[in-house]
Each structure stands twice: as structure tokens, then as C-alpha cells.
Amino acid sequence: MGNLRSREPDFGERKVSVSTDYAIETDELVKVYDTGTRALDAISFSVEGGELFGLLGPNGAGKTTAIRILATLLRPTSGRGRVAGFDVAREPREVRRRLGLAMQTPTLDAFSTGRETLELAGRLHRMRGEEIRRRADELLEMMALGGVAGKLTGTYSGGMKRRLDLAAALMHRPEVLILDEPTEGLDPQSRTALWEELERISQAGTTMLLTTHYMEEADRLCSRLAIIDNGQIVVEGEPEALKQGISAETVVLQIERNGSADEVADVRRLLEGMVSAEDVVDHPAGVSLSVANAGLAIPGLLRRLDGNGVQVTGLQMSRPSLDDVFMKYTGRRIREEAADQPIIMGW
Ligand SMILES: Nc1ncnc2c1ncn2[C@@H]1O[C@H](COP(=O)(O)OP(=O)(O)OP(=O)(O)O)[C@@H](O)[C@H]1O
Ligand SMILES: [Mg+2]
Numbered sequence: 001m002g003n004l005r006s007r008e009p010d011f012g013e014r015k016v017s018v019s020t021d022y023a024i025e026t027d028e029l030v031k032v033y034d035t036g037t038r039a040l041d042a043i044s045f046s047v048e049g050g051e052l053f054g055l056l057g058p059n060g061a062g063k064t065t066a067i068r069i070l071a072t073l074l075r076p077t078s079g080r081g082r083v084a085g086f087d088v089a090r091e092p093r094e095v096r097r098r099l100g101l102a103m104q105t106p107t108l109d110a111f112s113t114g115r116e117t118l119e120l121a122g123r124l125h126r127m128r129g130e131e132i133r134r135r136a137d138e139l140l141e142m143m144a145l146g147g148v149a150g151k152l153t154g155t156y157s158g159g160m161k162r163r164l165d166l167a168a169a170l171m172h173r174p175e176v177l178i179l180d181e182p183t184e185g186l187d188p189q190s191r192t193a194l195w196e197e198l199e200r201i202s203q204a205g206t207t208m209l210l211t212t213h214y215m216e217e218a219d220r221l222c223s224r225l226a227i228i229d230n231g232q233i234v235v236e237g238e239p240e241a242l243k244q245g246i247s248a249e250t251v252v253l254q255i256e257r258n259g260s261a262d263e264v265a266d267v268r269r270l271l272e273g274m275v276s277a278e279d280v281v282d283h284p285a286g287v288s289l290s291v292a293n294a295g296l297a298i299p300g301l302l303r304r305l306d307g308n309g310v311q312v313t314g315l316q317m318s319r320p321s322l323d324d325v326f327m328k329y330t331g332r333r334i335r336e337e338a339a340d341q342p343i344i345m346g347w
Pocket of ligand 1: 033034035037038039057058059060061062063064065066104213
């Protein structure tokens with residue numbers, strides 16, 4: 001399918017789009033804001049129909065900018081974007097008709113009820129009265145909001161607001177659903193509930209593009225993802241394949257503070273010849289090492305450290321995560337919190 005991608009550079013002034021196999025397509029999208037910030041630096045990616053595609057990246061990476069361009073809310077400085085076969089700059093109305101959108105911060109009217117919010121969304125999409133009522137009932141039920149449908153959205157919890165916003169985006173049965181940080185700010189329980197909902201929507205055949213800075217979210221939900229940083233795509237692929245590309249495990253050592261000013265430098269020096277210097281980095285819980293065949297290597301590492309007066313009081317070993325993938329390509333962590341896992345083995 002991929003090789004059918006249309007690469008004709010110019011669609012001229014033709015009103016009717018040439019359809020491609022892709023539900024979403026961006027081609028060298030650039031956005032430079034008036035302030036001079038280059039938020040997108042020529043990003044290109046394609047999403048096939050039915051896929052759940054993720055843009056994973058840290059704050060300020062350019063995720064919302066990309067979403068706003070695809071949703072026809074912002075014009076790109078250069079490059080092209082297509083949604084459901086239509087050009088976002090030239091055919092914004094066709095795009096909007098086929099697109100459901102939930103932005104990073106839900107924009108609900110606090111003085112409308114849940115049901116009124118959905119009815120308004122239906123009217124904006126020129127749906128008929130009967131159909132609006134039926135679809136609103138169906139979505140309220142699906143999002144477990146039936147019991148609060150008559151309450152003002154201002155009284156809703158964060159999770160309920162997110163689910164209502166998602167329901168509003170789904171009112172007109174869009175072909176493509178775009179979600180900007182759908183679970184940001186939610187507690188773990190609400191996040192898991194929303195993930196299950198998103199999985200159901202995806203399984204029902206809707207193409208989805210979501211942005212997130214939560215790597216476990218991208219890992220769990222996305223069939224494919226692109227890691228974005230500083231307005232550029234650093235790597236793209238299936239989550240499993242990306243993680244398998246990292247041959248080493250991460251070992252976090254909790255070290256008894258021995259008054260040393262620089263534990264990382266100490267460990268680097270002591271493990272010279274066993275672990276290369278760039279694979280020893282700081283970690284909120286101590287020192288993090290990237291080690292091939294960690295299970296076999298750990299006893300030797302511990303003996304070396306112990307023999308040189310460095311007391312290891314806890315150790316955690318983990319399989320590569322998307323954060324490690326991000327680290328490999330950018331030299332940084334997506335977020336501190338990503339590395340902030342508890343030390344599970346202490347002695
Ligand atoms: N309206 C604007 N005017 C000027 N600069 C902007 C504007 N919106 C965003 N930026 C800048 O563009 C860059 C990308 O921002 P964007 O909001 O797209 O990132 P993001 O990946 O969505 O980040 P977050 O994870 O915080 O939501 C940032 O440097 C940001 O400060
Ligand atoms: Mg954003």
C-alpha cells in the first residue's frame with residue numbers, strides 16, 4: 001500500500017482531490033511562528049486507514065502545532081497536509097466534515113449540560129434532530145455519562161470532561177479522529193478507562209492520530225508511532241520494533257551516599273572496560289546504566305563497585321522502553337517522571 005503514496009508535487013487548482021491510500025499524510029510540513037520559533041521543521045508521516053498512529057514527544061516538540069495544521073486551525077508555513085484525501089489548506093471544509101477533533105484542553109461550555117454539548121456538536125455538523133438525539137444517547141451510554149447527561153459540564157470531573165469532549169468529537173461519525181494529549185492530567189484510573197475507550201473506537205475502524213508525552217500510552221495504544229523532538233521526527237515505527245532496536249537493558253543502581261560529589265563520574269571510572277562511559281547517566285534514584293546481557297553482567301559490576309568502596313543498596317533492571325528509544329536518538333529523557341520508577345529490589 002505504502003508505495004501507492006502520491007508524490008505529485010503540485011495539485012494545481014483542481015477542486016477535486018486525488019485520493020491516496022492514506023487517511024492522514026504530511027509532507028515536509030514546516031511551521032515558523034511570528035516569533036521566529038520553528039515549531040515544525042519539515043515533518044513527513046503517513047497514517048493508513050484504520051491505524052492508530054501516535055506522535056510521541058516532550059513538551060514543546062511541536063505536537064499541538066502539527067495537530068492544529070491537520071485540523072485546519074493553523075496554516076503551515078510550507079509543506080502539505082492531507083486528511084481523508086483532502087488538502088488541509090485548500091479544502092478545509094471537506095477535511096472538517098470528515099474529522100473529529102479533541103484538543104489538549106477540553107473547551108466545554110461550563111453552563112451547558114453534557115447532552116446539550118453533544119447536541120450542539122451535532123448541529124454544527126448539520127446532523128438532523130432525530131439523528132442527533134439517537135447519536136447523543138449512544139455516545140453518552142458508551143462513555144458512561146448517561147447518569148450525568150443532564151448536569152452542567154462545569155460540575156464534571158476531569159475524566160468526565162475528557163470523555164464528553166471525545167463524545168462530541170465522535171458525534172458525526174468522523175472517518176478520522178485526532179486527539180491532542182487525550183489523557184493529560186488524568187489520574188491513572190481515568191487514564192486506563194479512557195485507553196480502553198480509545199481502543200474500542202480504534203477497533204471499530206476509525207483512523208486515529210493522537211499525541212502524547214506519556215510513553216506507556218503510546219506503547220499501549222499505538223500500532224505505529226513517530227517520536228518527535230524539536231519539530232523533527234527522530235524515528236518512526238511499531239513500538240515493539242523500536243524497543244527491539246535497543247539491544248541493552250537499563251540497570252538503575254541505588255548507591256549509598258558516600259559523600260562523593262559526583263557518583264556518576266565515580267561509577268563511570270570504576271566500570272571502565274565493562275560499561276562505556278556514555279552508557280552511565282544520572283538518574284533520580286541513583287545512577288542508570290545501559291548494559292547488554294544485564295542478567296549476566298550484573299554480578300561482575302556489583303563486585304567491581306563493592307570492591308572499590310561503592311555500596312549498592314538497591315537495583316532495578318528493566319527491559320527497553322520507548323523512553324530508552326527516545327534517549328538513544330536524542331540523548332535526553334522524554335520526562336523526568338519517565339525515569340522515576342521505584343527501586344524494586346533492595347538489600
Ligand atoms: N502561537 C504560538 N506562537 C509562538 N510560538 C508558539 C505558539 N504555539 C506554540 N509555540 C512554540 O512552538 C513550539 C512547539 O509548540 P507545541 O505547542 O506545538 O508543542 P507540543 O509538542 O504540543 O508541547 P506540549 O507537550 O507542551 O503540549 C514551542 O517552542 C512553543 O513554545
Ligand atoms: Mg501540545
